[in-house]
Amino acid sequence: MPPESETAVLPLPLPLPLPLPRPVRAVAFSDFDETYLAHFPTERERLHREALEDYLLEAGVRHGLLFGWVTGSSLSSVLSKARAYGLRTLPHFVACSLGTELLMSDAGELRPDPGWTRLLPDAESLGRGAGNVVRELAEAGVGLEPQPGRAPDSLVKSYYYRSRDPGTDARNLAAVREAAARAALGAGVSRCNPAAGDPADSYDIDLLPLMCGKRQVVRYVCRKYALDPADAFAFGDSGNDLEMLAAVGHGVLVGNCTEEARGRHPRVSDRCHADAVLTTLRTGLRAGR
Numbered sequence: 001m002p003p004e005s006e007t008a009v010l011p012l013p014l015p016l017p018l019p020l021p022r023p024v025r026a027v028a029f030s031d032f033d034e035t036y037l038a039h040f041p042t043e044r045e046r047l048h049r050e051a052l053e054d055y056l057l058e059a060g061v062r063h064g065l066l067f068g069w070v071t072g073s074s075l076s077s078v079l080s081k082a083r084a085y086g087l088r089t090l091p092h093f094v095a096c097s098l099g100t101e102l103l104m105s106d107a108g109e110l111r112p113d114p115g116w117t118r119l120l121p122d123a124e125s126l127g128r129g130a131g132n133v134v135r136e137l138a139e140a141g142v143g144l145e146p147q148p149g150r151a152p153d154s155l156v157k158s159y160y161y162r163s164r165d166p167g168t169d170a171r172n173l174a175a176v177r178e179a180a181a182r183a184a185l186g187a188g189v190s191r192c193n194p195a196a197g198d199p200a201d202s203y204d205i206d207l208l209p210l211m212c213g214k215r216q217v218v219r220y221v222c223r224k225y226a227l228d229p230a231d232a233f234a235f236g237d238s239g240n241d242l243e244m245l246a247a248v249g250h251g252v253l254v255g256n257c258t259e260e261a262r263g264r265h266p267r268v269s270d271r272c273h274a275d276a277v278l279t280t281l282r283t284g285l286r287a288g289r
Contacts, residue, residue, distance in 0.1 A: 015082055017090040017105035018060055018067065024225040025064030026285060028233035029218055029244055030091075030277055032071035032078055033196045035237045035254050037085060038273045048275040053089050055278055060092070063285045066225065068093035070214050070234075070244060072158075072188075072206065074151065075101060098188060098206055098240075099217040100155035116220060119211050123153040129183040130157040130207040136179050142172045144205055155212060159205040160192070169203075176205055186210045190239030191260040204240060214244035233284060235277050237261065252280050 030036045036052075038045045059065040068091045071078060075096045082090060093104045093113075100120065103110040134144050144159035161176070163169055173189050180187035188206035192198030222229045230249035236242070237257040242265055245251025253261055253268045254276040262268055269276035 014079060015087050015089050016108055017110050018056060018092050019108075020092055020105050021060040021064040021066060023064055024066045024227070026059075026231065026233075027066045027068075027221060027225065027227050028235070028277075028281060029068055029070045029095075029214075029221070029248070030234070031236040031238070031241045031244075032069040032073060032081075033237075034193060034256065034273070035235050035241070036069060036274055036277065037081060037087075038256075039196060041085075041273075045273055045275070048273065048278065050088065052274040052278040053087070055282065056091070057089070059281065059285060065281070065285065066093070066221070067091045068095060068221070070095040070099060070217050072096075072098045072156075072204075072240060074149070074154070075103070077149070093221065095214070095217040095221075097150075097154055098156045098208055098212065099214055100208055100212045102217060102220070113224075115224065120155060121209050123155055126155050126157070126185075126207075126209060127152075129185050133176075133179045133183050133185065133207060134159070136182075137175060140175060142175050144176075147204075156206050156208040159207075160199060161189075161203040161205050163201045163203065173203065180207055184210060186213055188213065188240050190242075191258055193238045193258050195256070196238070206240070214241065215247045218244055218247040233281060235280070239264070250280070250284055252276065 056067050073096060078096055094110055095102045102113045102116040104113045137144060144161055147158040147160060150158055177187050186208045190204050192202040192204055194200045218229060222232060229247055232248040233250045234244045234248045235252050235254060236245055237254050239260050245265055253265050254272055255269050256272040271279050
């Protein structure tokens with residue numbers, strides 16, 4: 001994932017979140033970096049994103065669509081990019097730092113969801129567990145490099161694993177998952193995406209509480225609004241989105257997705273970034289899905 005300081009905050013006003021639909025009849029989950037937001041957009045891609053923003057406002061009224069970003073980036077990073085790229089609206093909800101934070105639109109602001117917050121452990125215990133995992137792996141010859149930008153009290157600890165060769169990588173990544181399981185932690189493992197600011201030939205390693213993650217966000221939000229995940233939509237571009245796509249009935253990779261993700265998920269749009277999200281939602285909601 002990209003460093004949290006990747007984009008400087010520009011002196012632009014922060015956009016307001018979309019008003020919550022009443023009632024909520026459908027839900028869509030979207031990754032943020034390189035899915036909803038192209039980091040180096042062409043004029044055409046910018047227009048597609050603005051068209052999606054317009055459509056989300058319309059779909060909230062017409063279809064009761066609840067739309068949110070589910071991202072590995074921190075809230076401060078997401079809001080910085082929203083300003084820097086001139087986004088005109090924020091979604092109805094933002095699940096940031098790999099779902100360890102969930103904020104919902106409330107009276108024109110994004111506020112922490114109380115039900116989600118009550119499920120979370122304290123950051124100190126997460127830090128101890130992650131530290132034990134990293135030390136255990138180091139003793140086994142599996143080095144993890146801390147990623148910059150995570151706040152000390154974050155409930156996700158992110159690292160880079162530098163790729164070696166296929167056989168060694170398979171063994172070492174299996175060791176990462178096993179060490180995390182022994183520490184009762186979740187482990188997100190996916191190929192880095194250089195287009196989103198990651199180093200090449202590396203893997204993202206994210207250690208987080210078992211009750212967090214993109215799949216768990218899908219389950220919680222669907223349960224909160226009494227919606228069937230089989231009817232929900234989700235969009236992503238990389239390996240760390242695949243669990244979210246698999247958790248819904250209509251999970252779609254955008255056309256600019258990584259090769260790793262493309263080889264592991266059956267449905268890939270022929271359109272990129274926001275255009276893929278817009279086209280899929282427009283077709284799916286029109287069909288009454």
